[in-house]
Amino acid sequence: MYNLCCISEELKESGYKFQTMTWKRFNQLCDEHGDQHALNELGERWLNNIMVTGLCIEHCYRNGWGYRVSSSLFPLLTHPDFLYTVHDVPQYEEIIEQFRDIVYCNETWQVRLSTHPSQFVVLASENQSAVEKSIVDLNFHGWVMDQLGCSSQNRGAGMVYLIEIHVPDTDERFLKIGWTTSNVRTRFKDDEFEWKQLNRKMFPNAYLGERWERYMQNMFDDCRYKPKHSFAGETECFGYQYKELIQKTFAEEAKRGN
Numbered sequence: 001m002y003n004l005c006c007i008s009e010e011l012k013e014s015g016y017k018f019q020t021m022t023w024k025r026f027n028q029l030c031d032e033h034g035d036q037h038a039l040n041e042l043g044e045r046w047l048n049n050i051m052v053t054g055l056c057i058e059h060c061y062r063n064g065w066g067y068r069v070s071s072s073l074f075p076l077l078t079h080p081d082f083l084y085t086v087h088d089v090p091q092y093e094e095i096i097e098q099f100r101d102i103v104y105c106n107e108t109w110q111v112r113l114s115t116h117p118s119q120f121v122v123l124a125s126e127n128q129s130a131v132e133k134s135i136v137d138l139n140f141h142g143w144v145m146d147q148l149g150c151s152s153q154n155r156g157a158g159m160v161y162l163i164e165i166h167v168p169d170t171d172e173r174f175l176k177i178g179w180t181t182s183n184v185r186t187r188f189k190d191d192e193f194e195w196k197q198l199n200r201k202m203f204p205n206a207y208l209g210e211r212w213e214r215y216m217q218n219m220f221d222d223c224r225y226k227p228k229h230s231f232a233g234e235t236e237c238f239g240y241q242y243k244e245l246i247q248k249t250f251a252e253e254a255k256r257g258n
Contacts, residue, residue: 003066003114007052008059016052019045020075023082042076043089049073050098053148057102057111066112073144078137096147096256103149103204113150115141149204159200160213162250164243166194167229173240174225177250178233179213181206193229198247201254216253220246 007018021042029038050073060067076082086092106113121134158181166173175198180187184197203209223242227234238246 002064003068003112004056004060004063005068006056006070008056011052011055011059016055018049018052018070018072020072021045023076023079026076026082039084039089040091043091043095046074046077046086046089047091047095047098050095050102054098054102054105057106057109057113060111061106061109066114069113069115069144069148071116071118071141074140078133078140080133099147103147106149107204113145113148115145117141146208149208158206158209159202160209160216161197162199162247164196164198164240165227165237166196167227168192168194170228172228174227175238175240175243175246176233176236177213177216177220177238177246178236179206179209193231199250199254201250216250219249219253 011017026038026042029041049070053069053073057067074086077086086095089095117134117137120130121137122130123134123138125131125134158179160177160179161184163176163178163184164173165176178187184195184200188195201212203212217236220238220242223238223246225237225239227237
């Protein structure tokens with residue numbers, strides 16, 4: 001199977017191409033217009049690059065190719081003197097939404113995605129600074145591939161759910177945050193209690209879903225509850241008195257990136 005590397009000349013001729021920014025240009029914008037203006041300009045380039053990535057993956061789908069993701073989607077982000085993160089540009093939410101759209105579409109397209117670090121990634125270097133920079137760069141590549149729904153632990157789509165549980169014939173009520181690759185009804189079909197789904201967040205694979213599940217559970221570590229009713233997953237329960245807080249926070253976090 002053929003693979004397209006980074007950019008399609010056909011798309012480039014149609015006006016779709018990746019954009020970059022030099023460290024010198026970023027500092028020039030900071031000096032002339034302020035940091036926020038410079039971050040906005042940089043964020044526009046990042047957003048464009050994710051949009052073009054989506055078009056490249058669709059192009060590969062239509063031609064039956066695999067796609068090697070560019071190693072330069074986020075210029076300057078791993079520069080050792082860059083003091084910001086991807087969250088600091090005004091386009092952050094749009095960038096994450098573009099990633100989600102790509103993951104959703106590629107569930108149907110099934111284009112094989114791969115990546116390759118830049119020529120400056122040298123883990124075998126005797127220069128410790130170069131090794132540290134290489135590790136930062138590789139971790140960043142891993143994050144990008146996570147956002148694209150790729151992982152060595154990619155084990156299928158599912159959801160993180162928030163449910164309210166009531167044990168029949170008792171006044172015991174509590175909340176549960178969990179992960180399932182089926183649905184809540186199937187997950188609890190053999191348990192003898194009543195439940196009501198309060199919210200959920202869908203994920204394209206188990207790696208992202210289980211990571212977000214742990215993130216949410218740890219957020220409410222002080223609210224944990226030990227049910228009197230024993231069942232699989234009883235360590236993932238939370239006190240009913242915290243329902244309003246947990247339900248509100250879950251909804252807010254679900255709107256954010258993965």
